[in-house]
Amino acid sequence: MDSTMMDLPLTLDPLFERAETLFADKELVTATATGIERTNYGRWAERTRLLGGALDDLGISASGRVATFAWNTDRHLELYFAAPCSGRVLHTLNIRLFAEQVTYIANHAEDEVIFADRSLLPLLWPLVDTMSTVRHVVVMDDSGGGDAAPEIPDDSRIIDYEDLISAASPASFRVASETQAASMCYTSGTTGEPKGVVYSHRSTYLHTLAAMLVDSAGVCESDVIMPVVPMFHANAWGLAHAAVAAGAKLVNPGPNLAPKPLAELIETERVTVAAGVPTIWMGVLGELEGRDVSSLRAIPCGGSAVPKALSEGYREAVGLPILQAWGMTETSPLCSIAHIRSGQQGLDDDAKADLRTTVGTILPTVEFRICEPDTTNELPRDGESSGELHVRGPYVTGSYYNRPDAADSFTEDGWLRTGDVATCDPNGYIRLVDRTKDLIKSGGEWISSAEVENEIMSHPKVAEAAVVAVASERWMERPMACVVPVEGETITHDELIEYLTPRMARWWLPSATRIIDEVPKTSTGKFSKKTLRDRFADLVVE
Template sequence: MNGLMQDYPLTVHTLFRRGESNFGHKRITSVSAGHEAVTTYADWADDVRRLAGALDRLGIPRSARVGSFAWNSIRHLNLYFAVPASGRVLHCINIRLFPEQISFVINHAGDEVIFVDESLLPTLIPVLPSCPTVKQVVVMRDSGGAADCHSDMRGIAVHDFDDLVRTTNPVEFEPVDEWSAAMMCYTSGTTGDPKGVVYSHRSVFLHSMAASGVDTLGIGEADRILPLVPMFHANAWGIPHAAIAQGAELVLPGSDLSGPTVADLIVRHRVTMTAGVPTIWISALPHLEGRDVTSLRLIACGGAAVPAALSEDYRTRIGLPIQQAWGMTETSPLAAVGKLDADHAELSDGERAKLRTGVGRPVLGVEARLVRPGTLDAVAHDGVATGELQVRGSWIASGYYGVEQEESPLTDDGWLRTGDVATMDERGWVRLVDRTKDLIKSGGEWISPADLENELMNHPAVAEAAVVGVPHPRWSERPLACVVRVPGQDVGEAELLSHLSTEFARWQLPDRIVFVESIPKTSVGKFAKREMRELHRAAYAECSDHHA
């Protein structure tokens, strides 16, 4: 016997239509080149429909990939809705990838057109000659200039975003299958090439509902939200979709995420909820202290572990602790939120601070389990025993785009392997304690030690090299390299960093290279990285402001 319920479409268009129909008076503020532009939902929605029509004018077919290479702005927000609601797929390109990686993801996704902020053209233009699928580029004027980039993009048609939207009539959206692709992001969370995660309309809709839950982010009509997590990073944690659907006002910060600017935006706009990685909150705290931040109800933090001291500093200095959330590109990303229970109020400040170092309980719609790595054997939920954290749910990836099934991230029984080692207590509270691999997460971005090690050992003066992540007061972790020189060679740190810089972005480079006689190894001859991390744990204890 089947239920007798309507087949209601769970699509991005449905989210858009709710915001358009009910909250036309609400405001969206977009910061660009030091200026703030304010528009209403009604005017914004009209531009979204015009942008969808512009995609038709450009000849972009349904299901085609539309790339975005942009900061958090209202134009990027237009793309978040116009592209999927019109049946295309928005590919948010991570601007922080190394050029070869940017080229790889554009080609792998098959982007036909890229919408790029004018300020990011110097980063994008050099990779376009190696991207044959890109036939058109649309420039979004975010820097206040009038750059003529046509001569730098031979063979590629160049358009102005504002001209396209202004000269196109708004269109009606046609029905879209809720299981069809809506957006995609690539993750560099594993060694090798980035992997593409494809979100369906259905998953985006359900994730938006989860982000609106009172025990998650609680996004609602009364909010004024400042999303500091980039819109090119895991759908900005799903905040834009949920905010529009619920009628929350948005403040989109553009490219300046410095501590003083973030603090000024929070205070001036009476922001109620904001979200970003720990590095942002470290730099913002001195500029928030002593100011009126009583509007704030939630400071969400993810992308990297939140130091207990940082959350407590916020609690004691501005009256509101940081709330940790956890997820991955593969989980859309909201999978667990560290919101304390009502009965946690009976605990001491120290006990609550310790709880906040965990990532919290899996949100409604996500199941989590712990197993012994490499097996399906369950691990006790006692808050002590450790195991690999695995998840499943309606917005959890079932595979990677264009990747053979043999490389599936799923277990044989359909759970996503997260690569994290964790504990879970009897009430489902998850605490991450290690990683099944030795990846380094710095400022919310992944760095591959193996790739750095291989390139170091490509240098003729290097006999052995091992890279580990060690604690950093601002970036959570930074890479440190231990190097054994070839006998008779006197290569120095500067030369090796210069060698690495030809293959890696600046933020991926080790902050320090330590020259040693030998590297400790395990009984089977592998680098003893746990021992190395402990040995160099205090290497960056006094650092704070490098690799912004």
């Protein structure tokens, strides 16, 4: 028996039109090099339709890839909707990748045009001749016209963004198929070449609704959303789409992601939801003293494990702990979020803090299981049994774009192998033990580098720490701590071991400690343990 429901495609154009018609007066704020710029959804929608017409004028093919090389701005948001709603595919290029990776990705995706912020042109322009399919570079002038603005090359391929849309006619948006590609994003490529994930209109629509669930990020019309997470990183975790769909005020931090300006934006714009990676919030915490940030209701954090000390630091400073979430480029990305369930509200502060170090419970839009390595044998949800985390769902990718080796990342029965080692307790809280490639096997037993890091970072003299495996004459591998001390402090290996000894099994204790100036980061702000492993590849401990 069939239903009597209308069969309408789940596409992004109705979400765009909702903001355009119902919330035309709601603010869009962008922090620029010269100050705060303000517009609203009404003017934004007009410009987005003009941009859709401009893509026609540029001769971008029906499903052409429209690349961006830009910060979080209202113009970038215009591209977020003009490209997919006109039938094209938005492709956000990661500005922090190595030059060779940017070239590889642009060629692999077959980008036809790149929309670039002027401030980023010195990074992009030297690569343009290596990009075989790029015909145009459209420059969005974010410089404010100052003397320090990067020079724009005299080249026929370069077009000014404002000139382009001022000469265009507004487009009518109507996407016929929900399975049509809406956007694509590439993984950061920490091992091997970056892999492309292609999001459909349907998957993006459903992920947008998931971000609006109360037990998720709960994005709603009364919110003021500030995605510090870049718009080139997994679609800004879906917050840009959700803000538009809900009609929420959106605050774009632009290029300056230093702690002080971010803290000022939270205070002056009365931000309610501010989302970013742990390294961002480590810096911002020290800038919140004396500020009125009472508007905040949630501080979503992802990309890497949130140290307990960081989350508790926010709870003590502003009365609001970090809200840890988990997902991947491959999962659009929201999969789970660490809200304290009603049944655990009576726990003491320490027990709640421990729960916040998990990635919480799975969202109703995603399924998960934890399996024995390289099998589909599901492990019990007892909080102890650890295995590889598998997920599936309507906004989880089922393959990679044009990659013959994609099958290696999926199980025989079609689940995504996340590469995360996890446990799940009887209440459904998922705890990430480590990445499979970051586990340390010492004397045949596994050590979680992530758990050791969390304990190290709870030391009051430690600003950042990463734990990696180094060679051992006796145990094959042993953990080594790479520690960044708090400014003005010093810490020794013996001091660290004395602190850690009551907090973990003795055989988990690092065999060596190296003091470093900074933990190297990947393009998305995660700790780059591969860089550290390469740096200390010749070190051998007992």
